[in-house]
Amino acid sequence: MLTRKQLELLSFIKLRTETDGVPPSFDEMKEALDLKSKSGIHRLITALEERGFIRRLAHRARALEIIKLPDAMERPGYKAPSFTPKVIEGSKKEAPAAAPRAPVPATIHALELPVMGRIAAGVPIEAISEISHHVAVPGTMLAGRGNHYALEVKGDSMIDAGINDGDIVVILEQVTAENGDIVVALIEEQEATLKRYRRKGSMIALEAANPAYETRVLPEDQVKVQGRLVGLIRSY
CATH class of the missing domain: 1.10.10.10 (Winged helix-like DNA-binding domain superfamily/Winged helix DNA-binding domain)
Structure with missing residues (x-):
């Protein structure tokens, strides 16, 4: 990252x-x-x-x-953030005459988000509750207002969605989801997993993005949405 x-x-x-x-x-x-x-x-x-x-x-x-x-x-449709350098009045000498530059508009913002441990993209692991460290995230990656946090991905069940083992996912904290959203789901108050969300009547399907993993279908009272995926950071 x-x-x-x-x-x-x-x-x-x-x-x-x-x-x-x-x-x-x-x-x-x-x-x-x-x-x-x-x-x-x-x-x-x-x-x-x-x-x-x-x-x-x-x-x-x-x-x-x-x-x-x-x-x-x-990603398609992504608009690169603008950047404005900090200017201190009177601190810069007059430069020689040159072709005018296009003005550089707004400032790029980066925010520090807490990384709340690991999230399973595979077999669910125990629920996440403690901050392990912080990570800098571009402000343009965040989904407007609301609380955000980050998680380190463990496992390969979401690789066909472009989410690999070791990636950092940025999550918007929310308790509801639309069909097709990739969410952090808490199962029976004990296990947390990162999966694609589908509601089927009173049942919730948690779909993997890897054919090696089966879709889990659970009663709605056993699944709590804890956030929706809004961004991803990868280390090389």
């Missing part, structure tokens, strides 16, 4: 490349992310390169190329 600063930098590089036709300079990246030195940008660039998101090209000015984006940014 990417840190908040890594996500901000990747988004900023993408935005400036699309608006200007070339990646930003290291000085521009330093100013945009409000870092004190370019060494911090070098570390972020190296981390993004090691994770396979960007590539440095030899013998070229501003030689950065985006190779891939996080899963959430590659």
Whole structure:
């Protein structure tokens, strides 16, 4: 998974490349992310390169190329977040005359979400109740208002839905679901699992996205929805 600063930098590089036709300079990246030195940008660039998101090209000015984006940014209909660098009044010297740049609009936001342990994408595991750590999540991944939390996926029953073992899923806390939603379901107050939700009369079907796993059909009073999947973060 990417840190908040890594996500901000990747988004900023993408935005400036699309608006200007070339990646930003290291000085521009330093100013945009409000870092004190370019060494911090070098570390972020190296981390993004090691994770396979960007590539440095030899013998070229501003030689950065985006190779891939996080899963959430590659989904159909996704609109990349805008980014506004922090500006301190009077702290920047007048630059030489140059072609005007397109204005860079809003700010990208990243929020720290609690990771509430592991969720089974396979055989259900015991209910999750304790925070294990926190993870930075782009604000654009969150579903508007409401409480969100994150879970680490364990198992492979949702691989055909693009959810792999070890992924971090972002969950909007809610107690209801529509047919087809991927939800965190609490079974008999003891087991938590990540499955696709289907209501069939007074029964609830929890469907896997892997033919190796059977659909579980349970009475509605044995299943409690604890949240709906709204995003996914993958580590490489």
